[in-house]
Amino acid sequence: MNQESSKLGRGLSALLSSKDTESYGSSDYKIVNITSLLPNKDQPRTRFNTAELEELAKSIKSNGMLQPIIVRKTASENLEIVAGERRWRAAQTVGMHEVPVIIKNIPDEEVIQIALIENIQREDLNPVEAARAFKKLLHDNDSNYEEITKLIGKSRSHISNMIRLLELDEKILKMIEEEKLSMGHARTLIGVPNAIELAHEIINKKLSVRDVERSTTKYKKKHKRNKKNYKDPNIVDLEKELSEKIGLKTTILFNSDESSGSITLHYSDLDQLDDIMKRLKT
Helix, strand or coil, X not given: CXXXXXXXXXXXXXXXCCCCHHHHCCXXXXXXXXXXXECCCCCCCCCCCHHHHHHXXXXXXXXXXXXXXXXXXXXXXXXXXXXXXXXXXXXXXXXXCEEEEEECXXXXXXXXXXXXXXXXXXXXXXXXXXXXXXXXXHHHCCCCHHHHHHHHCCCHHHHHHXXXXXXXXXXXXXXXHCCCCCHHHHHHHCCCCCHHHHHHHHHHHCCCHHHHHHHHHHHHHHHHHHCCCCCCHHHHHHHHHHHXXXXXXXXXXXXXXXXXXXXXXXXXXXXXXXXXXXXXXX
C-alpha cells in the first residue's frame, strides 16, 4: 500500500482536516450557490432512499448544514461533489440557496476511492452499487485486492463475493437494488440457468435462502461434475496470494454447500514440513 492509499484509508476525517494538505493541496472553505454544484459522475451510490433524504432534510432545516460538502474544481471551473451528495440533495428539498463547501485539489483517479469510502463507512451502498464500485476500482484505477482490503477494511473474499453478483442478469440486479431480493438469495442464483424465473418465485412465494439452496443444489452438483477442471478465478487468485506469502503451493477447496472447505499446504521435503510445523507452533 502506497502512501496515498493509506491517507485515503483514513476516510472522511482526512478529507475534512485542514492539516491534510500534503495529499490534496490547500483547502478552501466557501459558501457557494447550491446551483453551482454538480453531482459526481463516479458516485457509486445511484439510489437515494426517499425517507432517509426527508429525515436529513428536516435536520438541515432545523440545525443547518453542520458538515460542509467536499468538492473539487473541474477543468471547466465547475464544482464537482466528491463527498456529501446526500446533503446537497436534502438541502435542495428544503429550499437552501447557499451551502458550505470545502474545495480540495483531488485527482480523477482518487475521486471514486473517496466516494466509495464515504458510502461504505456510512453503510449507504446497496450490494449492487458496492459490487460495481469494487469492480471499477480494480479495473479503472490499477488497484489490487490487497490495496482495497486495506482501504475499506473488508476482506478479499467479501469483495470477490460482491463482484460475483455482477454475473447475474440485470433484471435480478434491479430486484436486489429494490430490496426485493436479499444478498443471500442473490448468491444462490449465481450460475443457475433459470435464475430470473427462480428470482420471481422467491419473491412471490417468499422462499427462504435455505429453500432456494435446496432447489439449486442438484443443478450445481451436476454443473461441477461437468466442469471438473474449472476453478473460480477468485479462488485461483487467493491460492496464488497465499502461496506467495508462505512460499508453498496452496490449494483451496470448497465443500458442496460452498460455505465451508479446506486449505491444503503442499511441501516437497521434510525440511519444508518442519518449517510449516514451526510456523504453526509460534
